[in-house]
Every structure is written in structure tokens, then in C-alpha cells.
Amino acid sequence: MEKLNHAExxxxxxxxxxxxxxxxxxxELFRVFKQPAVVGEIIAGIILGPTILGAVSPEAFSWxxxxxxxxxxxxxxxxxxxxxxxxxxxxxxxxxxxxxxxxKQALLTSFFALTVPFILGFVxxxxxxxxFQLSKESDQRLVFALFIGTTMAITALPVIARILMDLSLFxxxxxxxxxxxxxxxxxLGWLIFTVILSMLGSGSGMAVWQTILLTIGFxxxxxxxxxxxxxxxxxxxxxxxxxxxGVLSIAMAFCLLAAxxxxxxxxxxxxxxxxxxxxxxxxxxxxxRAKEILxxxxxxxxxxxxxxxxxxxxxxxxxxxxxxxxxxxxxxxxGKVSGAYFGxxxxxxxxxQALAVGFGMNTHGTLEVILGAIALEAGLITEEIFVAxxxxxxxTIVTSAPLMxxxxxxxxxxxRLADAKAKTEQSVE
Numbered sequence: 485m486e487k488l489n490h491a492e493x494x495x496x497x498x499x500x501x502x503x504x505x506x507x508x509x510x511x512e513l514f515r516v517f518k519q520p521a522v523v524g525e526i527i528a529g530i531i532l533g534p535t536i537l538g539a540v541s542p543e544a545f546s547w548x549x550x551x552x553x554x555x556x557x558x559x560x561x562x563x564x565x566x567x568x569x570x571x572x573x574x575x576x577x578x579x580x581x582x583x584x585x586x587x588k589q590a591l592l593t594s595f596f597a598l599t600v601p602f603i604l605g606f607v608x609x610x611x612x613x614x615x616f617q618l619s620k621e622s623d624q625r626l627v628f629a630l631f632i633g634t635t636m637a638i639t640a641l642p643v644i645a646r647i648l649m650d651l652s653l654f655x656x657x658x659x660x661x662x663x664x665x666x667x668x669x670x671x672l673g674w675l676i677f678t679v680i681l682s683m684l685g686s687g688s689g690m691a692v693w694q695t696i697l698l699t700i701g702f703x704x705x706x707x708x709x710x711x712x713x714x715x716x717x718x719x720x721x722x723x724x725x726x727x728x729x730g731v732l733s734i735a736m737a738f739c740l741l742a743a744x745x746x747x748x749x750x751x752x753x754x755x756x757x758x759x760x761x762x763x764x765x766x767x768x769x770x771x772x773r774a775k776e777i778l779x780x781x782x783x784x785x786x787x788x789x790x791x792x793x794x795x796x797x798x799x800x801x802x803x804x805x806x807x808x809x810x811x812x813x814x815x816x817x818x819g820k821v822s823g824a825y826f827g828x829x830x831x832x833x834x835x836x837q838a839l840a841v842g843f844g845m846n847t848h849g850t851l852e853v854i855l856g857a858i859a860l861e862a863g864l865i866t867e868e869i870f871v872a873x874x875x876x877x878x879x880t881i882v883t884s885a886p887l888m889x890x891x892x893x894x895x896x897x898x899x900r901l902a903d904a905k906a907k908t909e910q911s912v913e
Contacts, residue, residue: 492555499548499559500789506532507788520650520885522643525788526878529795538799549796563793564753566786571754572739573782574645575761576775577654578663580707585657589831590664596827597845598637598669601819602676605629605636608815615811617866624864630680631859635873636812636819638673639666640849640881641758646787647847647885658837658892662844665824669845670755677752677855695750702746703759711763714738718769728774735764735778794853798874808872816876820846840891847884848877 488496507528514524530536538545550556610629613620618628644666648654654663679692690698721731739757746756764770824845828838856873859865865873 486554488554488558492553492558495548495550495555496558499555500562502532502548503528503789503792504785507792511788520647522646522650522787522791523882523885525791526794526881528788529792530798530800531795532792533795533797534799535795535801539801559793563790566790566793568739568743568753568757569736569782569786570646570790571641571758572736572761573779574641574663575758575763576765576770576778577645577649578660578667578762578765580762580766585660587664589661589828589833590668592831593661593824593827593841593845594665594668594672596830597639597665597820597824597842598672600823600826601816602633602637604633604819605815606633608811609633616808616869627680628864630676631855631864634673634676634680635848635852635855636815637669637676638848638852639669639820639845640847640852640877641666641670641754643849643881644844644847644884646783646791647881647888648844649783651885651889653888658841658844661828661831661833662841665827665841665845667758670758680855690750698749699746699751699755702742702749702756706742706759706763710760711766714763715767715769718767722769728777731770731774732778735770735774738764794849794874794878797857798871800871800875803867803871804875805868805872808868809875812872812876813879816846816848816880836891840888843884843887843891846880848880852877 507525510524510528510531511521512524514527515521532545532549534545537548549559606629609616609618609632610625613622613625613628616628616632618625622628641663644662645654648659648662653659718731721734725731725734738760742756742760743753744756746759747753765775821839821842823842825838825842828841829835833841852873856865856870860867860870
């Protein structure tokens with residue numbers, strides 16, 4: 485069996501140490517300025533990545549984060565595990581009864597938050613391919629337009645979950661509405677993603693209709709039969725196994741198994757982790773203390789590794805194209821915020837809250853990065869478009885929390901709306 489040699493082990497440990505250390509320092513710094521910790525962790529990645537460390541000392545950057553080899557593969561494994569666990573605890577925080585209460589609002593919000601930016605992104609890129617460095621005669625024009633439309637349409641579930649946690653809004657009515665909408669949005673986004681993968685010749689090898697049916701079936705089974713079995717099995721685990729080690733190990737085992745299943749059928753592993761997190765977290769036999777232990781362990785160690793890693797693969801200077809960046813940012817804001825705002829208003833939210841939902845839903849992240857990396861590798865997009873997408877992702881993350889806070893702090897002068905707002909906040913508690 486091949487394994488890391490002595491130098492590679494040392495290199496990997498230093499990588500993890502630097503990512504966690506610098507990530508924590510930047511997270512604490514941004515907390516001082518009342519910004520989400522995730523922003524500081526992404527900035528830490530930019531500092532450690534090719535943009536700053538790579539520019540100041542290319543030799544040190546190449547030694548610390550080699551682009552290939554066993555250490556790079558091992559670090560990628562840590563990052564994959566990190567995002568899976570992050571989605572697992574995000575799922576555990578979802579209280580289904582609150583999500584169901586948001587049913588109509590969540591359906592309307594997710595529908596308009598998906599379709600409006602998708603159509604806007606698709607039409608813009610399909611009819612103006614030259615601006616996006618693609619010939620009108622290219623046989624990839626359709627899949628390219630689908631790719632940009634999907635990139636504009638998806639909400640980054642792990643990122644908005646972390647931002648809502650940082651803002652202490654996760655368990656609020658609005659937080660649950662955003663999570664429920666993003667959850668539906670994410671599911672549909674993954675399904676579109678499978679279509680794009682099949683058109684690019686990637687994916688699981690299954691037919692698209694098989695992947696879609698298996699995904700829907702997995703979700704329904706886990707949130708009904710699976711949730712019931714977990715709820716009945718946990719008392720036995722609590723009674724027969726060491727606490728809290730037993731329940732934590734079993735929960736993690738379920739998480740990884742579900743992640744492996746959804747990865748196998750062509751939907752990314754994080755979707756399985758999220759669904760199993762919802763099923764496990766909704767059990768009355770999983771104590772708040774056990775949830776708290778998992779939350780602190782994953783959110784303090786694994787989550788920063790993922791967010792720091794985003795900046796490690798980007799050189800924001802050499803491939804920066806300002807017109808491309810500006811157009812993608814405008815498309816993201818106009819499409820996503822207006823779509824989610826309209827959906828939330830149709831669902832009955834007052835204007836400032838609907839706008840806050842719009843900015844919350846306009847958080848891009850994981851899937852866009854994954855989609856972009858696959859598209860870049862397949863030759864569908866250039867490095868400049870990839871960088872523009874990543875800048876758009878970071879820009880939406882950085883602006884999401886302050887814009888949401890601003891909207892929620894807007895004074896409601898209309899007494900009728902003030903009463904409605906008070907009632908909404910009461911339901912949140």
C-alpha cells in the first residue's frame with residue numbers, strides 16, 4: 485500500500501496548521517468588525533494562496549501547497565471531508581416542523597430565486613457569447629449558457645448556513661425560510677448540474693433520469709422511513725454504547741454512508757450529508773449536548789479548512805478581467821435578489837424582510853466553485869471566467885451578511901407592517 489513519506493507527512497501537517505491558524509486569526513479579526521467568520525477564513529485563503537503568498541514568495545507557496553503529488557491529494561481529501569461534515573451539521577440544525585411551516589413561502593421563494601437568475605444568466609450568455617470569450621459557432625454554446633445560468637441560480641447552502649449561524653439567525657423564521665428555500669434550490673440545482681455533467685461527459689455514468697429518480701427517492705426515504713428508524717435506534721445507542729462517543733460515531737458513520745451514496749449516484753456527497761443531518765438532527769433522542777459537541781468540533785476545525793481552501797487555488801491578479809467580473813456580479817445580484825425578493829413577497833413577507841431573504845439567497849459558494857473547476861478542466865470556460873466566477877462568489881459572500889443586517893435593521897414606519905414584523909419575530913423564537 486502506498487502512503488505518505490516522512491517529508492510529505494511534515495508538509496501536510498504544516499499545511500493544516502497554517503490553514504487553521506491563519507483562518508482563525510482572520511476570523512477573529514473580522515468578528516471584531518462584526519463580519520461573519522467565514523469572510524475572514526476566505527481572506528485567509530487568499531493570503532496563503534497564489535494571490536499574496538505566491539506573489540511574495542513563489543518558492544514558499546509551491547513548497548507549502550504543492551499543486552500535485554501525494555500531499556495535494558491528501559489535503560483535497562481533508563477538504564472534501566470538511567465540506568461534507570459542514571453540510572451534516574447544517575442539516576442537523578434544520579427543524580423540519582419549522583421548515584414545513586415555511587412550505588408555501590419556501591416553495592415560492594425557491595422557485596423564483598431559481599428561475600429568474602437562471603433565465604437571466606442563460607439568455608445573456610447564449611445571445612452574447614463573444615463577451616464571454618466563446619464563439620457564436622461553438623458547439624458548446626448551449627451547455628455554456630446552461631452552465632452560467634446554473635451558476636447564477638444556485639444558493640450556496642453551506643455558506644449561507646454558516647452566515648446565518650454567525651448572525652444568530654439560523655433558527656429564526658427567516659433563517660429557516662432561507663435554509664428551506666436554499667435546500668429546494670440546491671436539490672434542483674444539483675439536478676441541473678447532472679444534466680451539465682452528462683453533456684460534458686462527466687458524472688457518475690448513470691443516465692440523468694436514473695440520477696434524478698434516485699435522488700428524489702433517497703430524499704423521501706431518508707426524511708420519512710429513515711428518520712423513523714434513526715429515532716427508534718438512537719435510544720439503544722444511548723443505552724448500550726459509551727456516551728457521547730457512541731452516538732457521535734454512529735451519527736458520523738451515517739453521514740459518510742449517505743454522502744457516499746449520493747456521490748455514487750452522481751449528486752455531490754454534500755447533499756447526502758445534508759439530508760442525513762436533517763434526519764438525525766430531527767430525532768428527539770439526539771440531545772442538545774451531543775449536537776453542541778458536534779457543532780463546535782466541526783465548525784471550529786473542519787469548516788475553516790474548506791473556506792480557507794477556496795483562496796488556495798486562485799490567483800486573483802493574473803487572470804482578473806474587470807468587465808467579466810462586473811457583469812457576473814450584476815447578473816448575480818439582479819437575478820437572484822429580485823427573484824428571491826419577488827418570491828418572498830408573494831409568500832407574504834414584508835418588503836425589508838423579503839429583501840433580506842433576497843440578499844441571503846444571493847450567497848454563492850461550493851457548487852459554483854465545483855462547477856467552475858469541472859468546466860475549466862473540460863475546456864468549457866477560460867481561466868478569466870473561472871476567476872470572475874470566484875470573485876463573484878466571494879463578493880456575494882462578503883456582502884450577504886451586512887446587507888441582510890441592514891435590511892433587518894430598516895425601520896418599519898407603517899404600523900401594520902410593524903405588527904406583522906413583530907408576529908414574525910415571535911414565531912422565530
